[in-house]
Amino acid sequence: MANLTICLPTRNRQSYCIQTIQAIADCDTQDFEVIVADNSDDGSVLRDFFSKTFSDPRFRLLAPRTEVLSMVDNWERTLAEAKGRWVSFIGDDDFIDPHVTSLIGRYERLHSEVDAIGWGRMSFNWPDNRPAPTLASIPTTFQTTIPVKSDLQNRLYRWSEGKRRPAAGFGIYHGAIKRSLMERIRRKYGGRHFEHPIVDYENSCKVIREARMLVHCQRPFSVLGACAASNSAGTQSQTTMTARVATFKQETAKGVQMERPDFPFSRLEKGASITMSIASTTWWFSKTYGIDLTGFPENFARAAMHECRHLRSQEDYDLTVACFQAGFAEWDGGRWAGLFEPPPFGGIKSVNEISGVVMDTIYLSESKLKVRTPGEFYKFGEHAVAPVSNVVSGTRVFSR
Amino acid sequence: MTVLSICIPTRNRQTFAMDAVRHMLRSTRQDFEVLVADNSDNPEPLRLFAADVADSRLRVLPPEPQPLSMRANWDRLIPQTRGEWLIIIGDDDYADPEICEVIRVATAAVRLVDAIAWGRSYFSWPDARAAREVTVIPTGSHLVNVEKKDMMRKMFFWEEAKDRPGCPFGIYHGAVRRELMERIRSAFSNTYFEHGNVDYDNICKTVMMADAFVFWERPMSVFGACRASNSMGLRDQEIGRQRNATFFAENPDKFEADNFPFPIALGVTASIGHTIESFKQRYGIELKGWEENFISACAKDCETCVDRAQFETRKAGYAKAIKAWRGAAALSRFKPEFKWRPGVPKFLGTAENLLFFDMAMGDARSAAEFYDVLDAMLFPVHLLETRLTQPLRTAEAA
Numbered sequence: 001m002a003n004l005t006i007c008l009p010t011r012n013r014q015s016y017c018i019q020t021i022q023a024i025a026d027c028d029t030q031d032f033e034v035i036v037a038d039n040s041d042d043g044s045v046l047r048d049f050f051s052k053t054f055s056d057p058r059f060r061l062l063a064p065r066t067e068v069l070s071m072v073d074n075w076e077r078t079l080a081e082a083k084g085r086w087v088s089f090i091g092d093d094d095f096i097d098p099h100v101t102s103l104i105g106r107y108e109r110l111h112s113e114v115d116a117i118g119w120g121r122m123s124f125n126w127p128d129n130r131p132a133p134t135l136a137s138i139p140t141t142f143q144t145t146i147p148v149k150s151d152l153q154n155r156l157y158r159w160s161e162g163k164r165r166p167a168a169g170f171g172i173y174h175g176a177i178k179r180s181l182m183e184r185i186r187r188k189y190g191g192r193h194f195e196h197p198i199v200d201y202e203n204s205c206k207v208i209r210e211a212r213m214l215v216h217c218q219r220p221f222s223v224l225g226a227c228a229a230s231n232s233a234g235t236q237s238q239t240t241m242t243a244r245v246a247t248f249k250q251e252t253a254k255g256v257q258m259e260r261p262d263f264p265f266s267r268l269e270k271g272a273s274i275t276m277s278i279a280s281t282t283w284w285f286s287k288t289y290g291i292d293l294t295g296f297p298e299n300f301a302r303a304a305m306h307e308c309r310h311l312r313s314q315e316d317y318d319l320t321v322a323c324f325q326a327g328f329a330e331w332d333g334g335r336w337a338g339l340f341e342p343p344p345f346g347g348i349k350s351v352n353e354i355s356g357v358v359m360d361t362i363y364l365s366e367s368k369l370k371v372r373t374p375g376e377f378y379k380f381g382e383h384a385v386a387p388v389s390n391v392v393s394g395t396r397v398f399s400r
Numbered sequence: 401m402t403v404l405s406i407c408i409p410t411r412n413r414q415t416f417a418m419d420a421v422r423h424m425l426r427s428t429r430q431d432f433e434v435l436v437a438d439n440s441d442n443p444e445p446l447r448l449f450a451a452d453v454a455d456s457r458l459r460v461l462p463p464e465p466q467p468l469s470m471r472a473n474w475d476r477l478i479p480q481t482r483g484e485w486l487i488i489i490g491d492d493d494y495a496d497p498e499i500c501e502v503i504r505v506a507t508a509a510v511r512l513v514d515a516i517a518w519g520r521s522y523f524s525w526p527d528a529r530a531a532r533e534v535t536v537i538p539t540g541s542h543l544v545n546v547e548k549k550d551m552m553r554k555m556f557f558w559e560e561a562k563d564r565p566g567c568p569f570g571i572y573h574g575a576v577r578r579e580l581m582e583r584i585r586s587a588f589s590n591t592y593f594e595h596g597n598v599d600y601d602n603i604c605k606t607v608m609m610a611d612a613f614v615f616w617e618r619p620m621s622v623f624g625a626c627r628a629s630n631s632m633g634l635r636d637q638e639i640g641r642q643r644n645a646t647f648f649a650e651n652p653d654k655f656e657a658d659n660f661p662f663p664i665a666l667g668v669t670a671s672i673g674h675t676i677e678s679f680k681q682r683y684g685i686e687l688k689g690w691e692e693n694f695i696s697a698c699a700k701d702c703e704t705c706v707d708r709a710q711f712e713t714r715k716a717g718y719a720k721a722i723k724a725w726r727g728a729a730a731l732s733r734f735k736p737e738f739k740w741r742p743g744v745p746k747f748l749g750t751a752e753n754l755l756f757f758d759m760a761m762g763d764a765r766s767a768a769e770f771y772d773v774l775d776a777m778l779f780p781v782h783l784l785e786t787r788l789t790q791p792l793r794t795a796e797a798a
Contacts, residue, residue: 140749141749353780354779354783356779360749368775369776370762380761380762384761386745386747387745390745398747399744399745400746
């Protein structure tokens with residue numbers, strides 16, 4: 001039985017998916033399997049690739065169903081096919097190093113209870129997703145930490161850090177979850193592994209509530225990629241974000257709805273931001289499963305203002321601020337509206353221009369990079385991080 | 401107006417020089433020039449290259465009928481430059497024309513500045529690299545006003561020296577005002593460079609003569625080492641012997657200082673020691689209190705050895721010289737330890753404002769390509785001005 005199942009759901013981005021498959025297949029380790037769950041309108045591209053070009057017993061292709069699945073349903077059917085003791089999901093424009101299986105093995109030997117493993121992630125925008133200056137990132141530390149669950153829950157459910165993205169750190173997306181934990185989650189949460197359309201954050205919510213032991217390695221083992229067709233491309237432009245939100249809602253019309261009358265931010269499209277989408281997810285989970293949300297409104301207001309400080313143009317700023325204002329005005333009868341006081345737009349800023357090393361992470365100006373894909377970027381970045389062999393052997397002494 | 405002249409003296413390593421020039425001329429800046437002083441046996445490659453490039457920012461000084469010493473080849477460069485500021489690099493090195501921007505910001509902040517330096521970065525060309533090689537770069541981006549007296553202490557008193565003095569100011573991988581070079585010429589024997597160890601000869605003079613120093617922590621150039629370079633001699637004893645023999649055959653000027661019994665072949669510390677001592681002796685500069693720091697640097701030079709036998713040989717050589725120089729008592733300061741631990745993995749990542757990484761990152765094939773990798777992950781030069789949250793202290797105030 002494979003130790004790790006890497007799930008690769010994809011929809012209509014076959015060329016990225018193929019490059020991701022090839023990058024993962026380059027790895028010589030055998031202790032993993034990859035399930036490619038094709039949800040594309042045209043199933044022939046990946047079918048032909050698997051039958052004519054590519055041959056690797058570690059990879060399996062699930063053909064598209066007769067009708068397009070929502071993302072959450074595509075994830076659900078993928079997990080049902082997983083045979084590995086551990087499971088990880090990545091996007092079709094991402095990368096994961098299968099050597100992460102040796103990290104999983106180390107943590108299992110050290111901590112028999114571990115059922116959720118997180119790691120550092122590099123980030124990389126594909127060359128077609130750089131309408132403005134963009135930065136790739138490489139975390140360079142490699143320590144292991146075992147966080148306190150209540151701290152994680154405070155950060156994710158109640159947004160205690162007040163930043164535009166709550167730091168989850170654990171989840172099946174760019175993390176590894178023991179399959180037995182996913183089965184526990186399925187039994188406890190509506191008979192499904194995944195419910196909410198924002199699958200990554202809803203899974204993080206469940207994992208940090210249900211896991212017996214979570215272990216995190218700072219060393220990166222995967223790359224969060226973003227191509228022009230990705231949802232994360234919405235972070236580069238408000239116009240793209242609006243279009244992505246509309247498409248996303250259309251494709252997730254069935255099942256759990258993002259729109260909730262008690263959290264009106266999720267109904268808005270113009271000026272929508274990823275901050276709102278994540279908040280709507282953690283809010284849904286907390287409300288549905290009875291999580292205490294004391295402090296969330298205040299923290300979310302801080303996060304909203306943090307998001308506004310990162311906007312690049314006056315137009316984006318105006319749209320996003322208006323969107324937040326409308327949401328706060330409607331939310332809970334306007335009770336929290338006074339907390340949202342965004343600073344004025346700070347002018348055209350050098351957002352994503354400041355490459356360099358900050359807090360042990362290297363930020364790279366992507367326009368100056370020669371690498372073209374997340375897989376290539378990972379190999380590039382590995383030159384500045386501790387080798388996997390040192391990390392999994394617990395090496396403590398290095399020479400300089 | 402030409403702000404900066406990037407000077408590249410070269411001898412029989414034309415392809416390396418061409419690679420650097422080609423990359424520099426990609427810049428859209430028009431305020432710099434590249435001046436190549438060709439001292440090769442065959443003038444054709446660089447002549448044809450310049451004709452092919454046909455860029456007014458590039459000029460090549462053809463070889464003289466007889467090969468020049470390195471000192472003479474450097475010396476003939478300076479009168480030919482048009483820039484207000486000058487830098488010299490080796491033909492297997494690289495320097496970013498964006499140094500012009502650093503000059504602009506530094507001169508705006510410190511009116512009298514005439515010597516600018518930046519963080520160091522090192523690259524071994526693939527032909528000179530054995531296996532995995534880890535290099536280190538500073539990750540800071542502050543612009544710092546450096547006090548002259550601190551540089552005097554570092555250079556002439558070897559304060560905080562490793563195997564060499566930690567003073568980065570000089571024309572080699574640093575920018576100096578042309579006017580400073582003229583003052584140096586006037587003050588010191590009517591020539592720009594006197595000693596065969598041209599880079600350190602110039603650092604001595606820059607430290608003595610410059611009015612104000614500004615240092616940017618971010619690397620703007622790359623010290624390259626190709627297989628044919630003199631720096632390769634620091635890594636391999638046999639290559640070192642060959643390089644020394646060639647160097648002294650081509651550079652007949654007196655290299656050794658008087659009453660300084662350190663054979664030059666011992667290592668880089670001995671060689672730099674001779675350069676500084678020669679300068680002091682020639683110009684009657686007498687200093688006391690630097691000897692102990694120098695002896696510590698000799699020990700550190702031994703500790704750079706990655707081969708036990710080489711370490712022992714170097715250690716014995718330095719010990720003999722120190723004893724002959726200052727007596728057996730002086731050896732109490734000389735305690736080198738063989739520190740090479742091949743079984744211990746090299747550190748990769750960030751620590752103490754440094755980034756340690758495998759030199760193969762980005763698969764750079766040349767010093768210029770290596771600089772491209774650095775440039776992607778270091779603070780952007782065009783935002784340097786934003787680092788000046790408060791005015792730098794001026795030299796007058798200091």
